[in-house]
Amino acid sequence: MERTYHKQEINMTEALMNRIDELISHYPEDKRKSALLPVLHEVQDAHENWLSIELMDKVAQILLIKPVEVYEVVSFYTMFNQKPIGKYMFEFCQTSPCCLNGVENLMDYTCEKLGVKIGEITPDGLFEIRGVECLGACGYAPMMQLGDFYKEHLNETKIDQLIADCKGDKIILHDK
Amino acid sequence: MKVTIDGQSIEVAPGTTILQAARMIGGDVVPPAMCYYSKLKGSGGKCRCCLVEVAKGSDADPRPMPKLMASCVTGCMDGMEVNSKSSERVTEARKSVTEFLLINHPLDCPVCDQAGECDLQNLSFEHGKSQTRFIEEKRTFEPENIGPNIQLHMNRCILCQRCVQVADQLTDNRVHGVMDRGDHANISTCISKAIDNEFSGNMIDVCPVGALTDKTFRFKSRVWFNKPYNAHRDCDKCCGKTTVWMFGGEIQRVTGRKDEYHEVEEFICNGCRFDHKNVEDWTIESPREFEKDSVINQNNYTQKLEKVEIATEKNILLGRDEDRKKISMAEIPLNANNTNS
Amino acid sequence: MSQKILLDKINIPGIKTYEVYRANGGYASVEKALKTLTPDEVVEEVKTSGLRGRGGAGFPAGMKWSFIDKKSGKPRHLVCNADESEPGTFKDRYLMEYIPHLLIEGMITSSYALGANRSYIYIRGEYMWVYKILERAINEAKAAGFLGKNILGSGFDLELYVQIGGGAYICGEETALIESLEGKRGNPRIKPPFPAVSGLWANPTVVNNVETIAAVPWIVNNSGADYAKIGIGRSTGTKLISASGHIKNPGVYEIELGLSVYEFMNSDEYLGGMSSDRPLKAFVPGGSSVPVLPAHLIYKTAAGEDRLMSYESLSDGGFATGSMLGSGGFIVYNDTSCIVRNTWNFSRFYHHESCGQCTPCREGTGWLEKVLHRIENGHGREEDIDLLLSIQSKIEGNTICPLGDAASWPVAAAIRHFREEFEYHIRFPEKIKNRDHFVNEPFEKVKHLVAKQYI
Numbered sequence: 022m023e024r025t026y027h028k029q030e031i032n033m034t035e036a037l038m039n040r041i042d043e044l045i046s047h048y049p050e051d052k053r054k055s056a057l058l059p060v061l062h063e064v065q066d067a068h069e070n071w072l073s074i075e076l077m078d079k080v081a082q083i084l085l086i087k088p089v090e091v092y093e094v095v096s097f098y099t100m101f102n103q104k105p106i107g108k109y110m111f112e113f114c115q116t117s118p119c120c121l122n123g124v125e126n127l128m129d130y131t132c133e134k135l136g137v138k139i140g141e142i143t144p145d146g147l148f149e150i151r152g153v154e155c156l157g158a159c160g161y162a163p164m165m166q167l168g169d170f171y172k173e174h175l176n177e178t179k180i181d182q183l184i185a186d187c188k189g190d191k192i193i194l195h196d197k
Numbered sequence: 198m199k200v201t202i203d204g205q206s207i208e209v210a211p212g213t214t215i216l217q218a219a220r221m222i223g224g225d226v227v228p229p230a231m232c233y234y235s236k237l238k239g240s241g242g243k244c245r246c247c248l249v250e251v252a253k254g255s256d257a258d259p260r261p262m263p264k265l266m267a268s269c270v271t272g273c274m275d276g277m278e279v280n281s282k283s284s285e286r287v288t289e290a291r292k293s294v295t296e297f298l299l300i301n302h303p304l305d306c307p308v309c310d311q312a313g314e315c316d317l318q319n320l321s322f323e324h325g326k327s328q329t330r331f332i333e334e335k336r337t338f339e340p341e342n343i344g345p346n347i348q349l350h351m352n353r354c355i356l357c358q359r360c361v362q363v364a365d366q367l368t369d370n371r372v373h374g375v376m377d378r379g380d381h382a383n384i385s386t387c388i389s390k391a392i393d394n395e396f397s398g399n400m401i402d403v404c405p406v407g408a409l410t411d412k413t414f415r416f417k418s419r420v421w422f423n424k425p426y427n428a429h430r431d432c433d434k435c436c437g438k439t440t441v442w443m444f445g446g447e448i449q450r451v452t453g454r455k456d457e458y459h460e461v462e463e464f465i466c467n468g469c470r471f472d473h474k475n476v477e478d479w480t481i482e483s484p485r486e487f488e489k490d491s492v493i494n495q496n497n498y499t500q501k502l503e504k505v506e507i508a509t510e511k512n513i514l515l516g517r518d519e520d521r522k523k524i525s526m527a528e529i530p531l532n533a534n535n536t537n538s
Numbered sequence: 539m540s541q542k543i544l545l546d547k548i549n550i551p552g553i554k555t556y557e558v559y560r561a562n563g564g565y566a567s568v569e570k571a572l573k574t575l576t577p578d579e580v581v582e583e584v585k586t587s588g589l590r591g592r593g594g595a596g597f598p599a600g601m602k603w604s605f606i607d608k609k610s611g612k613p614r615h616l617v618c619n620a621d622e623s624e625p626g627t628f629k630d631r632y633l634m635e636y637i638p639h640l641l642i643e644g645m646i647t648s649s650y651a652l653g654a655n656r657s658y659i660y661i662r663g664e665y666m667w668v669y670k671i672l673e674r675a676i677n678e679a680k681a682a683g684f685l686g687k688n689i690l691g692s693g694f695d696l697e698l699y700v701q702i703g704g705g706a707y708i709c710g711e712e713t714a715l716i717e718s719l720e721g722k723r724g725n726p727r728i729k730p731p732f733p734a735v736s737g738l739w740a741n742p743t744v745v746n747n748v749e750t751i752a753a754v755p756w757i758v759n760n761s762g763a764d765y766a767k768i769g770i771g772r773s774t775g776t777k778l779i780s781a782s783g784h785i786k787n788p789g790v791y792e793i794e795l796g797l798s799v800y801e802f803m804n805s806d807e808y809l810g811g812m813s814s815d816r817p818l819k820a821f822v823p824g825g826s827s828v829p830v831l832p833a834h835l836i837y838k839t840a841a842g843e844d845r846l847m848s849y850e851s852l853s854d855g856g857f858a859t860g861s862m863l864g865s866g867g868f869i870v871y872n873d874t875s876c877i878v879r880n881t882w883n884f885s886r887f888y889h890h891e892s893c894g895q896c897t898p899c900r901e902g903t904g905w906l907e908k909v910l911h912r913i914e915n916g917h918g919r920e921e922d923i924d925l926l927l928s929i930q931s932k933i934e935g936n937t938i939c940p941l942g943d944a945a946s947w948p949v950a951a952a953i954r955h956f957r958e959e960f961e962y963h964i965r966f967p968e969k970i971k972n973r974d975h976f977v978n979e980p981f982e983k984v985k986h987l988v989a990k991q992y993i
Contacts, residue, residue, distance in 0.1 A: 024387055047699040049656075052739055057721030058704045062663065074388050084721075089374045092387040096376040097723040097893075098704025100663045116625045117826065117883045118782040118869050125973060154707070154887050155625040155826075156664050159782035159869070160789045169666035196670050242728040243896050245936055264935050270728050293932035297901035330925055333908040356894065375723070375894075378706070380904040382894035 027104050029073035037067050041083060053084045057094055060084065061101055066195045070110070071102040099153065107142040107149025109187045109194075112166040115152040118159035124175075127163050128152060131180050147187060168194030198275040202226045202249075203283045215268035215279055216247055220458065226281045227458075229291065229320050231298070231405050232357035233269035234460055240362055241269035244298070244355065246320060248290045253278035265290050288324075295324040300331040301380070302406075303352045310348075311407030313420040316459060317355065338383050343373065344391030346412050346471050347401060351383050354408035360384060360400040367464060368394040384408070395434060398470040402453045402461050413471050414442075414450040423449055428479040434466035441479055448474045454485075540794040541768055543756045543776045544749065548636050554671070556678035559639040565684055567647045567755035572692040575758070580651035584754060586762030588774035593619055593710070593747030594825065594865040595940075596849050600762075605734040606652055607742040615743045616654040618645060618751050619715055620661040623707040624825035625887060626867025629778035630748035632790040634661070634668050638675040644751035645698055646684055647758055652744055655695050659748075660715050663703040672700045707891035711939045712745035713737075714893065725895045726939035747865075749778050770796030773848035777863070783821075783870035786810035799823075799845040799852075800837045803870070816872035816980075820955075823852050824864020826884045827944030829951030830877070831861050857951065873980040877959050879973065881952040882910035888945035899942040902933040906949055913960060916967030923960050927953055961988045 041060050048055040057080070064080055065072050072080075072095055074088075081088040095101040113119070113128050128150065132138060135148050142149045158164045161173035170193075172183060186192050198209055200218050203226045209218045217235070219227045228249055233241030241247075248265040256276030265287065268279070281287060298317060306312040338351035356375065361384070364371035372394075373386045386392065392400070401409045423442035430437045442450040451470045453461030473479065552558035559565075571580050585600030606614060618641065622630040634641055641659070649657045661669050676698055679685050687695045701719055703709050709718045713727035716738050737743025753775060757765045766774045773795035779802070782788045787810045793802060803818075804811045812818060822830050839845050840859035845852065852863045871880070889907040894900045906929055909922050930946035937943070953960060959981055963970050965988060969979075 026388075047701070049739070052720070054721035055701075055719060055739075058663070058718065059702050061704065062666075062702055086721075087371060089372055089387070090722075093374040093376060093723055094704070094721065096387070097378045098663065098706050100705035115883075116887055117880050118626055120880075120883060121783050121869075121871065121875055154890050155623060157622050157628040157631050157662070159626050159628055159867070160780060161628075162782065162788075166664055169670075171667075196667055242938060245897050245938075248936060267728070267938075272730075290932075290936055293936065294897050297897045297905075297932070300901055300905060330928075331905065333905070333912075336904070355897070356900070377894075378723070379889065379892040379894045380900050382900070 024074075024103065027071075027073055029068060029071070029076060029105075031068070031073075031076055031079060033064075033079065034067065037063060045084070054086050054090070057084060057086075057091065058098070061091075061095065065101060066197070069105065069108070070194075071105050073103075105142075108147050109167060109192065110149045110151060111183075112151045112153045112156075114154070114156040114158065114162070114164055114166075116155035116159075118155075119162040119164065122162035124163035127175060127177070127180065130177055131184075134180065134184065148184070167192065169196050198273055198277075200273040200275075200277045200279065202279045203281050209273050211272075213273050215249055215251075215266070215271050215273055215277075216241075218273050219268065219279075219281060228268050228281055228287075229316075229323065230269055230458070231316055231320065231355060232359065234359050234362070234403055235458075236460060236464075237359055237362040237403070238366060240357075240359055242267045244357055245294045246291060246298075248287060248294070250280040250284040250287050251277065252280050291320075291324045292326075295320050296326070296330075298355055299325060300329070301336045301352075302355070303335065305353075308416075309350075309353065309407040310410040310415060310420075311353075311404075314459070315407060316405035336380060338381075341385055342389060342391075343386055344393055344397075346398060346467065347392060348410045348412045348415060349384065350408050350410065351385075353406050354384055355406055356382055356384075357405055359403040359405070360409055363399050363403050363464075364392075364394070364397070367396040367399060370394065395467045396464060398467045399453065399461070399464045401470075402455070402464075405459070411450055411452075411470070413474070417449050418444055425485040427454060427482040427485055429482065430469065430473065430479050432466060432469055434468060436463045436465065437469060438463060439465055439469055439479075440485060441481065446476060448476060448479070540792075540797065541776065542792050543765075543768075544633060544640065544752050544778060545637075545790075545792045553637055554639075554675075556639060556675070556682055559637070560682070564639050565643050565646075565679075565682075567758040568643060568650075568684055569690060571647045571650050571758050572690050572694055577651045577653055580647065580758060583757055583762035584651070587753075587757045587765035588762075588769075588772060589750065589753055589757065589765065590773070590849065591747055592749035592753075592777065592865070594624065594827075596863065599746060599750050602734070602746070603648075603652060603744060605732070606744050607735045608653060610735075610742065612741045613656065614652055614654045615738045615741055616645065616649045616652050616657040616751075617712075617715065617719065617738060617743055617745045618657070618659040618748055619710060619712065619745050620659050620665070620748045621703055621707075621710040621715055622665075622748070622865075623662055623710050623891075624827065624865050624867055625884065626782060626822060626825045626869040627780045627865045628782075629780045629790050629866060631665055631668055632780075633748055633752055633778065634665075634672060638668075638671050639679065640752050640755065641672070641748055642675055642679050642684075642698065644754045646679075646689070646696060648744075648746070648751055648754050649696050649698070650694055651754075654744075656697050657699075658719060658738075659698070659700045660709070660719055661700055661702055662709070663705045666702070669700055669702050676700065706893075707887075708893045708939070708941060711941065714939065715745060716743065723893070725893050726941075728938055768794055770846065770848050771850055773850060773863075777847070777866050779847070779866040779868050781809050781868040781870070783868075784813045784816070784872040784875070785870045786813050793847055795846075795848045797847045798837075799847055802847055802868075803837075809868075809870070812870070812872055814872065816874055818870065819873045819875060819981075820871045820877060822861070822867070822869040822871075822948075823847075824862045825867030826869075826887065827947055828862040828864040829857055829860075829947055830880075830955065831859075831951075832955040835859050835955075857947070858954070861951070873982060874974070874977045876914075876970075876976050876981075877952050877956040878910070878914050878963050878970075881949055882907065882914045884948045885910050885945065888941065892941060892945070896938045896942075898933045898936045899938075899945065902929055902942070903945045905929050906933075906945065910949070913963050914970070916963070916970055918960070918964035918967070920961075920964055922964065923953060923957065958985060958988045 044059045077091040164173040228247035231244035247268045249268040251262040255274030376385045428441045589599045590596045706724045709724040714724040718724040733743040839854040885907040889903040892903045930949045933942045934946040
């Protein structure tokens with residue numbers, strides 16, 4: 022399938038490169054490719070949570086592998102995004118145990134509140150809502166993932182608060 | 198090592214797989230294989246067409262294997278007893294896999310260049326049914342242009358991954374691969390790069406279905422109207438030994454020479470395949486051996502065919518009553534002609 | 539109170555940190571093993587303990603360890619499977635988040651037993667904050683001399699790293715996990731060869747679940763025989779159960795195997811009964827892939843014996859009237875929940891998570907989901923029920939890895955025990971339009987509509 026091209030500013034900072042070198046050091050010298058998943062996470066976190074073709078090519082160059090090997094991996098795993106996404110992506114778990122605790126109603130509520138459908142980005146680019154499969158928090162349902170963290174035991178009030186916090190720039194997405 | 202398949206025994210060397218042993222015996226016991234390709238390392242195990250029943254593991258451990266095993270990746274053991282065509286369970290499993298391969302496969306054989314030499318057609322002919330139980334919408338993919346010589350038709354792909362292995366093992370810079378996952382996994386370059394390696398054309402030969410076809414032959418002819426000849430030329434890139442597919446005096450297509458399991462004997466270069474279509478380019482050896490069991494042979498005119506009865510002939514000719522009511526003017530009765538005459 | 543082995547120290551303030559963990563007896567098993575036991579002695583203890591793999595399959599851990607190829611002279615690896623993704627299961631996360639050093643201690647002791655000098659913990663990508671917790675804990679352990687070269691002067695070297703996944707349930711399958719650890723797509727490998735012979739980078743590898751490895755320190759500190767005394771029959775020791783659904787106290791519990799399901803469900807120490815006055819309808823004892831059981835088979839087996847929380851008792855009756863302990867993902871449903879909707883939900887999960895490598899799973903999981911989606915949305919046909927059974931039977935056993943089985947068992951079990959509910963959906967589409975259709979009108983009230991009629 023051909024993919025739509027999206028442009029991205031690439032900025033491989035020194036801190037990012039140092040972290041990548043550290044990750045590569047976790048594997049034997051001739052097994053650099055093994056660092057692919059952790060490196061992709063780091064690179065994606067530093068680039069507005071998505072990976073353009075250029076960025077994936079850059080990763081391939083660092084790990085001394087073919088670009089297509091990176092594309093294959095990126096497209097296999099759900100956590101890597103190949104196009105721009107909302108800054109705050111609410112990833113609601115919609116697998117059975119969360120459904121038993123009303124996550125579907127909560128998703129409807131959030132969609133209505135933000136005026137978007139699932140998979141759409143709000144016009145200001147701030148929010149995106151997605152339904153994802155089991156996140157391993159069934160006992161704390163309903164819940165969602167926001168950046169590196171889980172928001173659990175959700176209800177409408179907590180959603181309101183979260184949206185307000187996001188707008189007020191009070192949410193930390195990545196733990197670096 | 199001695200291995201017995203459907204009651205026929207054969208001595209094989211250690212490391213031989215069940216499928217290879219079956220091919221040594223030949224005939225009916227050979228399981229179908231859609232993804233295994235003996236010339237490609239790491240192929241096999243994926244399509245599950247070649248499942249067999251291991252009724253006895255070996256002389257040392259005679260217990261049967263509980264699950265059906267993929268014969269292309271299961272090694273023979275001394276004293277092993279295998280049921281292939283003779284097993285009800287195996288037949289059932291092959292039917293199942295055939296059905297799974299077909300549910301999302303387009304019914305476009307009439308316009309598919311692979312038709313007539315398609316492994317999936319052969320598989321369906323042997324193990325398929327003419328009805329479908331699948332009423333959902335078929336999965337489709339957006340088209341992708343992968344260059345001037347090779348046509349990728351992803352909807353037909355069965356994800357055997359042979360083309361990926363060809364690129365890995367024949368070239369040093371693979372640019373296409375398997376993207377996404379599950380039933381949306383697809384073969385792609387991701388960024389619409391042309392696959393222009395000089396051995397890329399072999400992807401067409403290893404493709405068991407019409408997912409990768411020759412653009413220089415596209416819609417030129419049905420394969421059964423072509424006459425294949427073995428031919429050769431001096432080539433500095435490859436062996437130069439090919440099959441040329443002729444229509445009258447014209448070479449319409451060049452492919453590798455395939456054996457009875459549709460595997461090429463030797464891989465050929467793109468120069469031979471795409472750029473040499475003049476009869477003068479080739480030394481033509483002899484016509485290829487005719488394949489009696491191929492789909493091509495099933496519908497020829499020399500064999501006595503039974504008359505095809507279309508049970509719904511009336512409906513086909515006249516349309517269904519309710520449809521005619523819908524499309525005709527309500528005030529004119531159906532049998533208007535009769536009443537007037 | 540039953541005995542706690544894994545969570546006994548979980549409530550000590552600061553147990554997340556190395557200092558507090560160490561001050562409370564942590565890393566004793568490393569000292570004991572490295573200074574007084576040979577690797578083979580550790581393996582023997584684990585064998586004696588009867589500890590079974592806690593990831594779902596329940597294969598004896600000591601036996602798995604003894605398969606590792608020590609003769610080839612290749613480097614060996616221990617890989618911890620922390621890719622916990624089975625719907626209903628969240629126990630490993632709890633352990634890693636609140637007492638990370640227990641896992642690290644287990645990894646060191648187990649790596650010593652296997653002779654592995656380079657080990658990895660593969661954690662699912664979504665547990666990003668736990669990944670950071672583990673990274674910090676590893677650094678603390680390294681600073682304290684429990685990792686690196688010549689640990690405690692024993693001559694044993696170990697490098698331990700955490701590797702993060704990218705969001706794929708299939709990477710919980712051990713060979714897919716290894717592929718992913720090598721930086722590839724998570725496609726399960728064809729076996730043989732098994733990882734014990736050719737695993738990570740073609741080296742002999744053992745893959746164990748977090749909970750399995752976390753049980754090793756206790757076994758080494760005490761003894762395999764002591765561990766085997768806990769539990770019942772071949773289900774030795776304790777098990778972490780992740781409880782969710784319509785219960786009063788969802789969460790993670792450590793139980794001695796052999797506790798009765800009734801006590802676990804209703805005791806205030808554990809689940810505390812149902813969350814509301816709506817009655818129990820069904821439960822899934824071991825994560826989404828094991829068969830669902832209807833109310834009458836939950837507390838008693840078909841033979842009328844008490845159903846216990848053990849590998850054997852939960853599977854008593856086979857698939858006809860039993861289920862499996864699996865990974866211990868205990869999901870409870872009251873009568874507001876719809877089995878058809880739930881089965882569709884699980885099918886959607888497996889469809890989404892199929893790697894797409896082999897035909898039956900790639901095509902079959904999608905087909906199951908589509909048919910179930912139709913039935914749940916009022917477009918079912920009478921023949922669809924048998925079609926579902928047929929599709930699932932064609933997937934089961936014909937795939938490369940167990941995901942195919944996991945996708946087909948829940949469907950078969952749901953139809954086996956709740957066929958009438960499927961028929962109701964098909965025959966009364968107007969009654970199931972709303973997704974909460976059983977909230978106001980539970981199935982018990984409308985069951986008569988699909989009852990067989992005898993004249």
